[in-house]
Amino acid sequence: MFKYMNYVYAVYLNKSFSKAAEKLYISQPALSAAIKKVEEEIGLPIFDRSGNPIQLTSSGEYYIESIEKIMRIEKEMATHFASLLGNNREMIHIGSASFFCAYVLPTIIQEFKLEYPGYMVSLLEANAEDLVKCLRAGSIDIALDVEKLDPNTFNSVVWAEEQIVLAVPAAYEVNQRLENYRLSFDEVGSGQYLDQKYPPISLSEFENETFLLLKQGNDMYERSLKMFRKAGFTPRVAMYLDQLLTTYYIACSGKGLAFVRAGITNYLEATDKLYFYKIDDENSTRNIMMYYKKAQPLSKIGKDFIEFLQARKLTT
Numbered sequence: 001m002f003k004y005m006n007y008v009y010a011v012y013l014n015k016s017f018s019k020a021a022e023k024l025y026i027s028q029p030a031l032s033a034a035i036k037k038v039e040e041e042i043g044l045p046i047f048d049r050s051g052n053p054i055q056l057t058s059s060g061e062y063y064i065e066s067i068e069k070i071m072r073i074e075k076e077m078a079t080h081f082a083s084l085l086g087n088n089r090e091m092i093h094i095g096s097a098s099f100f101c102a103y104v105l106p107t108i109i110q111e112f113k114l115e116y117p118g119y120m121v122s123l124l125e126a127n128a129e130d131l132v133k134c135l136r137a138g139s140i141d142i143a144l145d146v147e148k149l150d151p152n153t154f155n156s157v158v159w160a161e162e163q164i165v166l167a168v169p170a171a172y173e174v175n176q177r178l179e180n181y182r183l184s185f186d187e188v189g190s191g192q193y194l195d196q197k198y199p200p201i202s203l204s205e206f207e208n209e210t211f212l213l214l215k216q217g218n219d220m221y222e223r224s225l226k227m228f229r230k231a232g233f234t235p236r237v238a239m240y241l242d243q244l245l246t247t248y249y250i251a252c253s254g255k256g257l258a259f260v261r262a263g264i265t266n267y268l269e270a271t272d273k274l275y276f277y278k279i280d281d282e283n284s285t286r287n288i289m290m291y292y293k294k295a296q297p298l299s300k301i302g303k304d305f306i307e308f309l310q311a312r313k314l315t316t
Contacts, residue, residue, distance in 0.1 A: 004034040005067045008046060011035060012064050013130050015053030038063075068137040075139060090301040091120040095140035098243050101125040103267035104314070105144070112308050119301050127242060128218060135291060141302050143291045146219045157290045157306055160314035163194070163262040164223065164284040166206070166277040169254040175275050178205060182275040189265035193278060200280035203231035211235045212247050212256040220244065223283040224259055230281055263314065288314065 010020035011031070021028040039045050046060035056064060075093065096105060101123055109121045124140055131143045135154065143149075149156065165188060168175060175182050181201040183193045192198065213235075214220045221240075228235050238256040241247045244264075251258040252273045262276075278284070290306055292298055298306070 004038050005070065007031055007034045008038060008063065009067050009071075011047065011054070012056065012060075013126075013133060015055075017054070068139075072138040090118065090299065091122065092142065092299070092301045092305055093122045093124065093140040094142050094144065094305070095124040095126055095131045095134050096144040097127065097131075098125050099245055099261070099264070099267075100144055102245075108309065108312060111312070112305060115308065116301075116304060119304070121305070135293060138293070138296060141292060141296075141298070142305065144288065145291065146286055146288055148219070149289075149291050153294060154291045155294050157310070159288045159290050159309055161285060161287055162314070164220070164259050164279070164286065165193075165262045166203070166279055167248065167251045167258045167260050167274045168206070168209070168277065169251060169257070170273050170275055171254055172209065172257075174206065174209060178277070181205075181277055183277065185265055185270045185272070185274065185276070188262050188276045189270070193262070193276070198278060200278040200284075202280050203227050204233065206257060207231070207233040209236070210238045210256045212250055212258040213237050213240050214244065214247060214259075215240045215242060219286065220259055223286065226283045227259075227279060227281045230283075 007020070007024065010024050011017055014020040014023065017031055017035075018028050021031040024031065035046065042059065042063070044059035045057050046063050048055045048057050048060075078091070094105065094109075102125075105123060109123065113119060113121065124134060126134060128145055128147045131140070131145055132147075132149060134140045135143045135149075144159070146162075165183070168182075178201065181199060183198065187193050187198070211224075213224055224235075239250075241250070244260060247258045248260050248264060248268075250256070251260075252271060254273070265276075290309065292302065
């Protein structure tokens with residue numbers, strides 16, 4: 001009954017057979033056949049396929065609850081056996097978005113393990129929605145994110161403050177008109193742009209341009225809409241995307257303007273394909289948060305990791 005539970009859970013997280021198949025690296029027909037076998041075995045449908053996105057049936061909700069219980073048990077077993085194999089080393093599971101997992105956290109985790117050689121750390125990459133599900137299910141201990149999570153369910157700790165800047169393809173004519181406001185990659189990366197001699201600009205100056213936005217449900221999407229409303233215009237949107245890094249690279253290719261975290265310039269290769277602008281709006285500043293479940297007290301390693309992260313300055 002639980003032979004294909006990872007397949008079922010992937011469909012549940014992604015609300016799509018095609019997206020789940022892509023992340024599992026299998027074909028969609030093979031995934032559909034596996035799910036069908038599970039449904040035939042239990043004699044009830046797990047997913048309601050009549051809508052888009054697909055939803056769980058009542059029997060599917062129970063199946064997912066059962067999977068999450070199994071996942072918690074597996075996590076406890078893995079931690080226990082890792083402790084036995086690693087001279088009683090403790091383990092912590094951290095989840096975050098692709099940018100942090102690829103560029104920020106690996107170095108931090110390496111430094112953390114040097115200071116605490118008795119600890120082990122696992123890292124999970126997921127989007128904001130999936131991080132909440134994993135944190136609630138107990139498959140991760142701490143989520144590092146910019147989203148605002150339910151304070152009744154999760155405790156939160158501020159790690160750092162970051163700035164959001166507007167990335168504009170260098171070939172766009174608007175850059176010539178706004179020469180006194182535009183910033184180079186190096187000016188942002190070095191932190192010079194934070195000086196008052198580099199003035200912010202109203203987003204209304206870009207009213208006639210085409211934008212690349214993250215999808216609805218993402219903090220950057222919500223902040224973008226607030227900035228557009230304050231600027232007094234509805235943007236023309238070329239496309240909506242899942243990940244900030246993807247948005248950045250598409251902006252580099254000249255397909256539109258994108259809101260990006262300023263700190264991205266500290267981790268990626270310098271480029272002259274973009275100019276950056278400080279936006280005159282309070283929504284261009286946000287906190288990076290660490291979240292953990294209220295119902296699941298942090299272990300010593302969890303507390304040590306949070307203290308370690310707070311003591312380490314994030315380059316933004």
